[in-house]
Amino acid sequence: AQSVTQLDSHVSVSEGTPVLLRCNYSSSYSPSLFWYVQHPNKGLQLLLKYTSAATLVKGINGFEAEFKKSETSFHLTKPSAHMSDAAEYFCVVSGEDKLSFGAGTTVTVRA
Amino acid sequence: NAGVTQTPKFQVLKTGQSMTLQCAQDMNHEYMSWYRQDPGMGLRLIHYSVGAGITDQGEVPNGYNVSRSTTEDFPLRLLSAAPSQTSVYFCASSYSTGGPWETQYFGPGTRLLVL
Numbered sequence: 001a002q003s004v005t006q007l008d009s010h011v012s013v014s015e016g017t018p019v020l021l022r023c024n025y026s027s028s029y030s031p032s033l034f035w036y037v038q039h040p041n042k043g044l045q046l047l048l049k050y051t052s053a054a055t056l057v058k059g060i061n062g063f064e065a066e067f068k069k070s071e072t073s074f075h076l077t078k079p080s081a082h083m084s085d086a087a088e089y090f091c092v093v094s095g096e097d098k099l100s101f102g103a104g105t106t107v108t109v110r111a
Numbered sequence: 112n113a114g115v116t117q118t119p120k121f122q123v124l125k126t127g128q129s130m131t132l133q134c135a136q137d138m139n140h141e142y143m144s145w146y147r148q149d150p151g152m153g154l155r156l157i158h159y160s161v162g163a164g165i166t167d168q169g170e171v172p173n174g175y176n177v178s179r180s181t182t183e184d185f186p187l188r189l190l191s192a193a194p195s196q197t198s199v200y201f202c203a204s205s206y207s208t209g210g211p212w213e214t215q216y217f218g219p220g221t222r223l224l225v226l
Contacts, residue, residue, distance in 0.1 A: 098156055098170070100153075103151050
């Protein structure tokens with residue numbers, strides 16, 4: 001069995017400042033971990049994926065995430081937020097028979 | 112490629128009505144899934160398919176049926192709509208080498224309101 005906890009339901013940042021979205025997971029496997037982004041009224045789009053090749057994963061649009069096994073975390077960061085980053089972000093862990101989605105973090109970017 | 116397409120984009124039903132949500136993909140993906148998205152709950156798996164003619168239940172299958180007669184299409188049927196089925200429904204597909212629980216390609220969603 002696996003589970004995902006996104007520690008913040010809402011994050012508000014100013015344009016040009018760093019973004020940090022926190023995700024903890026539990027899994028009995030060595031899981032694959034994902035971050036997806038959902039812009040308003042759109043489907044989910046893959047930002048990045050961890051599959052054990054490297055602990056620091058680079059994704060699209062300047063996002064990256066670091067896998068820390070000892071902390072069971074997979075936090076998402078971006079050095080400088082852009083207005084277009086306003087969206088909902090989902091941390092996802094794969095398991096033997098399903099994907100488990102976090103509840104989501106809504107990011108607001110202030111001008 | 113169009114990717115994953117879903118129709119309709121929005122639907123209003125009365126309690127007890129039935130309907131079919133359509134999903135199609137043109138990427139020749141073997142695996143397809145249906146999810147529902149409710150506020151504060153992320154996405155939950157309704158049904159999935161690992162190939163034409165093969166389907167299985169996910170976390171929340173009650174009140175829904177699926178079939179997979181071709182690789183491209185994976186319709187979701189609501190048998191007798193209930194207000195609890197008001198949600199946003201997403202279809203997704205993934206390619207064979209990754210398995211059904213790897214990178215998902217999502218459609219744009221169908222917003223369903225049951226009165």
